[in-house]
Amino acid sequence: MTDRASRPSSASSPESREPVDCVTALRQLWDYLDGELTDERLETIRRHIDICSRCFPNYDFEKTFLEAIAATRPECRAPERLRDRIEAALKHAGFGGRCPR
Amino acid sequence: MAELQTARQDADLRFEREALPWLDDVYRFALSLSRNEAEAEDIVQETFLRAYRSWHTYQPGSDARRWLFTICRNVFLRMRERGRRQVEAEDGDVEALAAVREHESARRDGVDELLTRIDLAPAISNALGQLQEPFRSAVVLVDVEDQSYEAAAEVLGVPIGTVRSRLFRGRRLLQQMLLDYARDAGFATSPPGGGESA
Numbered sequence: 117m118t119d120r121a122s123r124p125s126s127a128s129s130p131e132s133r134e135p136v137d138c139v140t141a142l143r144q145l146w147d148y149l150d151g152e153l154t155d156e157r158l159e160t161i162r163r164h165i166d167i168c169s170r171c172f173p174n175y176d177f178e179k180t181f182l183e184a185i186a187a188t189r190p191e192c193r194a195p196e197r198l199r200d201r202i203e204a205a206l207k208h209a210g211f212g213g214r215c216p217r
Numbered sequence: 218m219a220e221l222q223t224a225r226q227d228a229d230l231r232f233e234r235e236a237l238p239w240l241d242d243v244y245r246f247a248l249s250l251s252r253n254e255a256e257a258e259d260i261v262q263e264t265f266l267r268a269y270r271s272w273h274t275y276q277p278g279s280d281a282r283r284w285l286f287t288i289c290r291n292v293f294l295r296m297r298e299r300g301r302r303q304v305e306a307e308d309g310d311v312e313a314l315a316a317v318r319e320h321e322s323a324r325r326d327g328v329d330e331l332l333t334r335i336d337l338a339p340a341i342s343n344a345l346g347q348l349q350e351p352f353r354s355a356v357v358l359v360d361v362e363d364q365s366y367e368a369a370a371e372v373l374g375v376p377i378g379t380v381r382s383r384l385f386r387g388r389r390l391l392q393q394m395l396l397d398y399a400r401d402a403g404f405a406t407s408p409p410g411g412g413e414s415a
Contacts, residue, residue, distance in 0.1 A: 142317045146313055146385055146388065147381075150366070152365070152381075173324065177320055177324075181391075186360060186363065187338060188249075189245070190249065192241075192244070193244075194240050194243075197258075198261060201258070202265050202266075206265065206266065211232065212225070212226060213229045213230060213232065213237075215233075216233070
């Protein structure tokens with residue numbers, strides 16, 4: 117997983133460009149990794165993490181942790197028997213179409 | 218009568234083209250929530266049945282996948298009968314800082330290195346299966362399904378701040394379970410101790 121920094125921003129802060137302390141950076145670490153900060157805020161947090169000996173290990177740990185969760189995403193298709201079940205149940209409810217295969 | 222028949226056929230065609238193609242995604246989401254194939258299949262069948270019966274309420278052009286995820290999650294909760302026993306999370310910032318404190322404590326114990334030393338997939342899958350609602354849905358939507366806070370908020374029908382706090386609490390609970398797992402597996406010799414404040 118990469119940082120999700122490309123997502124549209126949902127959190128903004130008037131002090132986006134001001135340097136941050138560790139508590140502020142750590143409080144927003146997950147927002148940062150989720151790409152849920154404004155571009156300016158994201159850059160401010162990134163600059164802090166890059167040079168902070170306390171925050172970088174936390175960043176590294178959380179990033180690895182989130183990548184491990186994302187890796188549990190099952191890559192699977194719905195089984196054929198389920199498609200059959202759904203098609204039958206829908207037809208029973210009046211559906212006149214077909215379930216894609 | 219003929220007009221009614223045509224309208225129904227049109228509705229069925231739209232359902233076939235707009236809703237049913239998401240069957241694999243809904244199945245994967247249901248599987249991530251339930252961690253059980255048989256239960257996931259029941260959830261998906263009920264989801265599409267409810268969606269079909271409510272198709273007249275679907276706004277054409279809106280996000281059918283999100284709409285189906287909302288129904289799916291509701292079906293899951295109903296099946297688990299957990300809807301009325303949900304625990305809410307603290308403020309997101311509080312959760313984030315609490316997670317940092319726990320991680321720093323674990324680092325002092327040498328436990329955090331487990332992430333690079335063992336295959337975490339089975340442990341995380343197991344921990345996700347134990348994570349209670351409403352935290353599990355938030356984690357699955359954002360961390361497994363890679364949805365934004367905004368999309369997750371729409372699926373869950375709650376404000377973005379609530380998604381954030383549930384997500385952060387869910388992650389913290391998962392980390393606690395993983396760190397306990399690491400300690401039990403002998404990755405650390407000392408018990409979790411109190412740490413410096415973040």
